[in-house]
Amino acid sequence: xxRLVLLGIAGLALAGCTTNMPLSNPGVGFGDYSxxxxxxxxxxxxxxxxxxxSAVSTGAIGSGDLAAAGIGGAPAPAQAxxxxxxxxxxxxxxxxxxxxxxxIESDAARMAQAAANYQVIQPTALxxxxxxxxxxxxxxxxxxxxxxxxxxxxxxxxxxxxxxQRNCARYRSADEAQRDFLARxxxxxxxxxxxxxxxxxxxxxDPAPFLAAVGRS
Numbered sequence: 001x002x003r004l005v006l007l008g009i010a011g012l013a014l015a016g017c018t019t020n021m022p023l024s025n026p027g028v029g030f031g032d033y034s035x036x037x038x039x040x041x042x043x044x045x046x047x048x049x050x051x052x053x054s055a056v057s058t059g060a061i062g063s064g065d066l067a068a069a070g071i072g073g074a075p076a077p078a079q080a081x082x083x084x085x086x087x088x089x090x091x092x093x094x095x096x097x098x099x100x101x102x103x104i105e106s107d108a109a110r111m112a113q114a115a116a117n118y119q120v121i122q123p124t125a126l127x128x129x130x131x132x133x134x135x136x137x138x139x140x141x142x143x144x145x146x147x148x149x150x151x152x153x154x155x156x157x158x159x160x161x162x163x164x165q166r167n168c169a170r171y172r173s174a175d176e177a178q179r180d181f182l183a184r185x186x187x188x189x190x191x192x193x194x195x196x197x198x199x200x201x202x203x204x205x206d207p208a209p210f211l212a213a214v215g216r217s
Contacts, residue, residue: 135182137175141207142214148206151198152187159193167192168203177203 091097146152171177177194178201184191187200194202201207211217 134179137178137182137205138210140178140182141210142216144200144207146199148201148204148208149197149199152200153190153195153198155190155196155198156193159190159196161196163193164196164203167194171203174203174205178205181205 168177171180181187181190181192181194181202186195186202190196190198190202208217
């Protein structure tokens with residue numbers, strides 16, 4: 001019995017020492033936070049009122065000024081299409097141009113006329129060359145040991161430039177001068193003074209074209 005009394009006194013002593021803990025989120029003037037939140041009005045988004053824009057001067061050009069400048073007035077009268085003058089160039093490749101003036105019948109008639117005018121010319125034999133045309137300058141060009149301007153033969157030192165020009169002027173071409181030069185003993189001899197530099201080529205005759213024809217330079 002005494003033990004029970006002691007236990008009861010100890011329980012009362014412990015109860016007196018207990019500290020009351022405050023409620024979680026009690027709110028402001030409310031029993032708890034849920035009661036506080038239930039009594040708050042709905043949050044509303046702030047609204048912004050825009051003022052109407054004021055009139056702004058744009059500096060626009062008046063209609064009178066535009067009309068004076070030819071802008072915004074009555075549309076300009078349509079111009080007539082320019083006539084294209086033919087320059088004389090054939091329009092045979094222009095289908096529309098040809099079809100407007102030709103037909104199948106006219107085309108067939110033109111082809112028949114062309115066939116009637118067609119002629120076949122039979123080949124004929126080449127005329128015989130003259131018995132003698134003088135020295136063969138082609139063979140000489142291909143066998144020459146030197147090139148134009150390269151001295152190869154001795155010449156008379158007093159053979160003047162004037163004599164060279166006078167005598168070369170008598171020939172119709174350099175080929176004719178070279179043939180006559182070879183016929184008169186050239187290239188070793190030059191009795192007419194038409195090869196003063198001693199290269200074996202009279203009046204500036206050049207063997208280069210003949211050499212190029214056979215692939216030589």
